[in-house]
Structure formats: structure tokens, C-alpha cells
Amino acid sequence: MSIGNSPEDERPFHDVSEEARTSVGRALQQARIAAGLTVDDVSSATRVRIAIVHAIEADNFVPCGGDVYARGHIRTLARAVHVDPAPLIEQYDAEHGGRPAPTPAAPLFEAERIRPERRGPNWTAAMVAAIVVVIGFVGFTAFKGGDDGSNAKDQVAQGASPTADKSASPTPKKSKPADKPEPSDSAIAAAPQDKVTVQVSAVNGRSWISAKDHNGRMLFDGLLKKGDSKTFQDSSKINLILGDAGAIQLYVNGKKIEDAFQPGAVERLTYTKGDPEVG
Known part of the structure; x- marks a missing residue:
């Protein structure tokens, strides 16, 4: 006769409570039925799509689009069927690896820093250059037509009606900036x-x-x-x-x-x- 534990005592112990525990989706479904609500009622109250409600009650969280959305849907559905969402969130985290670690600040800043900078045309500089050209043209024209201006003054003093001088310089037209090109891919x-x-x-x-x-x-x-x-x-x-x-x-x-x-x-x-x- 041997002293100590028998081979049966060394067999692994199975946690029956874990196996028998109701899943997150099943718990939400039972609470909805107990509250007398249909899937359509829950979808209308929470604005969560009917297909996603069905998937969550079947413990399929892929349509949620990620753990962040899944936790949010679980919390919203739990409140709609009048149950405490905290235990369900904890159970979801335990079954899916827990909450993700917070995103480090450095990679976010790095992603923003390496974003290619897109610079459009500098319309301010173009307008300033156009104004300088117009002012220079007007000044040159006024200087060149000084003699014609004195003759016109003499005619007015003699009582003659001044006539429009066809050789006078035309009023310069303000240049219109070209249409902004559409950016390519x-x-x-x-x-x-x-x-x-x-x-x-x-x-x-x-x-x-x-x-x-x-x-x-x-x-x-x-x-x-x-x-x-x-x-x-x-x-x-x-x-x-x-x-x-x-x-x-x-x-x-x-x-x-x-x-x-x-x-x-x-x-x-x-x-x-x-x-x-x-x-």
C-alpha cells in the first residue's frame, strides 16, 4: 500500500464554474427576453444595427469592427435591457485578452510629423507682383504722356472743348488669377x-x-x-x-x-x- 496521493488525485482539476458561466452574448439575449423586448426594439432604442445585435448575442464580435466598438455596443445593449454592463465588459476583456495598452504618444506625433506637406500656389505673392507691375505701367504711361497733358490744358484755357485723345494710354485691366488647378493623385x-x-x-x-x-x-x-x-x-x-x-x-x-x-x-x-x- 502506497502512502500519498493516488493517481486520481493528480489529475488536473476542471473549473466547472468557468465552463458553466453564461457567455456575454447569451447573457444579453436572456436579459432582452426577460425584459420583453425584441431585437428590433433594442436596435431602435440603441441605434445599433439589427445584424450587429444578432451577431453579439451569438458571441460574434467581428462585425463590431474592433474591441473598442465591441465594448461600446456591449455597454449600450446592457443598459437597454436593464442589466449592469460592468461585469459583461470584464468578462469580454477576460475572454479577448483584456484592454489594449494605450497608444504611445510618440508614434502618433511621428505619424503627424511625417505627413507629406501639400502646399498650394502662393496667390498672395502673385497678386502683389501683379499690383507692382500695374503701378509701374501706370507711372510709365503718365510720364510719357506729360506733353499731351499740357496741350489739353491750353485748349481748356482758350475755351475749346477738350476731346478724348485716342493715343492716351488705356486703363490697364487688372489681371485675373488663373483658376486653381485640381490636385492630381x-x-x-x-x-x-x-x-x-x-x-x-x-x-x-x-x-x-x-x-x-x-x-x-x-x-x-x-x-x-x-x-x-x-x-x-x-x-x-x-x-x-x-x-x-x-x-x-x-x-x-x-x-x-x-x-x-x-x-x-x-x-x-x-x-x-x-x-x-x-x-
Whole structure:
């Protein structure tokens, strides 16, 4: 007879409570049913799309577009069905790796610093130059026509009606500045050939985006509102995640990307110095 633990005592212990715990989506679904609400009711009250409500209740958080959006949807749906969102958020973080570390300030500043500067024509300098030319022309004409002016004065003194001198210099017309040229694709996203440059513009709506350099360092992680634009640059590679690719227009290394991204689609993209083709 042996003394000590039997082989059965050394078997791994299974945490039954973890296995039996209700998932986040299931908890929200049960609370909604208990509150007597339909998915349409919850969607109308929270303005969260019906498809996303169904996906969350099925524990599918991919349509949310990222952890930030997922936490926000969980909090909104929990309040709509009258449950405390804090435990559900904690459970989501535990099951999906916890909250991401805050984005370092230095990469954000670096992304802003390397943004290609687009300078338009200096219309102020052009107008000043045009005014100087006009003033010089008027002064020269007045000096040259001094003798003609004295003859006109003599005629007035003698009682003769002064007539218009056809040889008088015409009134100079103010030059009209040329129409401002429309910027080309290369001017919109100018990029050096020894680096990869990616410009992300939210032209069709807002979208969450994430951008990392070739070392995996985070350059940006946040929401672009409609009309916003971000430019990222690296020596070899830029990795992107687009939460709503249909709202985004991309320029890579000075060229427009013509991929027809679908609205609401999540896209993971990588671009290098040799693109615009996806690396």
C-alpha cells in the first residue's frame, strides 16, 4: 500500500464554474427576453444595427469592427435591457485578452510629423507682383504722356472743348488669377520612393482604423470621422486594419487604390515600397 496521493488525485482539476458561466452574448439575449423586448426594439432604442445585435448575442464580435466598438455596443445593449454592463465588459476583456495598452504618444506625433506637406500656389505673392507691375505701367504711361497733358490744358484755357485723345494710354485691366488647378493623385499623396507611404481618408463615412509599422509598433488606433485623413510612412511596410472598409479611400505610394471595398467590411491590408499592389 502506497502512502500519498493516488493517481486520481493528480489529475488536473476542471473549473466547472468557468465552463458553466453564461457567455456575454447569451447573457444579453436572456436579459432582452426577460425584459420583453425584441431585437428590433433594442436596435431602435440603441441605434445599433439589427445584424450587429444578432451577431453579439451569438458571441460574434467581428462585425463590431474592433474591441473598442465591441465594448461600446456591449455597454449600450446592457443598459437597454436593464442589466449592469460592468461585469459583461470584464468578462469580454477576460475572454479577448483584456484592454489594449494605450497608444504611445510618440508614434502618433511621428505619424503627424511625417505627413507629406501639400502646399498650394502662393496667390498672395502673385497678386502683389501683379499690383507692382500695374503701378509701374501706370507711372510709365503718365510720364510719357506729360506733353499731351499740357496741350489739353491750353485748349481748356482758350475755351475749346477738350476731346478724348485716342493715343492716351488705356486703363490697364487688372489681371485675373488663373483658376486653381485640381490636385492630381500624386499631389494628394506624394511619397518618396525609398519609403512606403499610405494615406487613409474617410470619404464615405466614419470608420475605425489601426495602423502599424514593420516592427509591429502602433502608429494609430482610433476613429476617423467623415472627411478626416491620416498619413502613415515607414521604411518598408505598413499594416492596416479597416473597421468599415467601404467608407475608406486609400492612396499608396502616391497612387489611388481602386479596390471596391464593401460597406461594413473589415479589411486587413499590408503595403510595401513596391505597391500599390497589396504586399
